[in-house]
Structure formats: structure tokens, C-alpha cells
Amino acid sequence: MVIDINxxxxxxxxxxxxxxxxxxxxxxxxxxYGQDVKGRDIKTFKARGGQVYxxxxxxxxxxxxxxxxxxxxFSSGKLYDSFITKAQKTFxxxxxxxxxxxxxxxxxxxxxxxxxLNEENTDKLAAMLQVDLQKDIDLFIEKTLQI
Numbered sequence: 699m700v701i702d703i704n705x706x707x708x709x710x711x712x713x714x715x716x717x718x719x720x721x722x723x724x725x726x727x728x729x730x731y732g733q734d735v736k737g738r739d740i741k742t743f744k745a746r747g748g749q750v751y752x753x754x755x756x757x758x759x760x761x762x763x764x765x766x767x768x769x770x771x772f773s774s775g776k777l778y779d780s781f782i783t784k785a786q787k788t789f790x791x792x793x794x795x796x797x798x799x800x801x802x803x804x805x806x807x808x809x810x811x812x813x814x815l816n817e818e819n820t821d822k823l824a825a826m827l828q829v830d831l832q833k834d835i836d837l838f839i840e841k842t843l844q845i
């Protein structure tokens with residue numbers, strides 16, 4: 699018997715725990731840090747000086763208690779609520795509602811890649827995967843030796 703590591707990884711990634719981690723980590727990158735996948739600080743088109751938002755957006759966000767020192771990509775919550783993961787053979791893809799993404803990118807340069815994990819979160823995911831992958835390999839070997 700042969701172990702296909704890619705199939706094992708894809709199966710593990712389909713587990714709810716990993717999907718939840720990926721989505722929450724991606725949302726945190728935006729909500730807590732205002733950064734895209736590459737770690738770049740996101741700014742809106744109308745931001746001036748050291749600000750990330752236009753003056754009127756800052757006032758609006760202050761009224762509803764949202765941070766104004768970084769772009770959160772959270773206004774109505776529709777974009778965040780639409781995040782899903784799709785396990786592929788060697789990776790997990792994060793996607794979101796196209797309409798919500800289009801609305802976000804009306805105010806932000808499309809060069810910002812907001813869907814996916816930054817390096818730090820990718821490393822955390824890899825560490826989590828390593829543990830479960832080792833368990834699956836050990837189980838496979840145990841079953842194979844019993845035959």
C-alpha cells in the first residue's frame with residue numbers, strides 16, 4: 699500500500715476545525731491588523747496622510763465603535779460571513795461572496811490580496827496539520843502491519 703500525503707492533507711483540511719481556524723485567522727488578519735496576505739497594511743483610496751480611511755469614514759467608524767487605525771474590511775459583516783474554505787489536493791483556498799468582495803474593492807486597490815493566510819498563520823496551520831498528519835500516518839502503518 700502507498701500513502702498519498704496530498705490526499706491525507708486534503709482530508710484533514712476538510713475537517714471543521716481547520717476550516718474554522720483558516721477563516722478565523724483570515725478574518726483576524728483583517729479585523730485586528732488591517733493587513734493582507736503579504737502583511738501589507740491596507741489603505742483606502744481616499745485616505746490622507748497617515749490615515750487608512752477618509753475623514754468621513756473615520757467619523758462613521760468611531761460612531762459604531764470600530765477601529766480607525768487600520769482597515770478592518772468589516773462594515774456590515776457580510777464579507778466576513780461569506781468566507782469559506784475549499785480544500786484542494788495540496789492547499790486550502792479561501793473564497794468569499796463576489797458581491798461583497800466587489801464592494802470592498804470599490805474603495806481599496808485590487809492589488810491587496812485579502813483572502814488567505816499570512817506567513818505567521820500559515821506556519822500555525824502547518825504545525826496543526828503536522829500533528830494530525832502524523833496521527834494518520836501512524837494509524838495507516840498500524841493497520842498495514844496488522845494485515
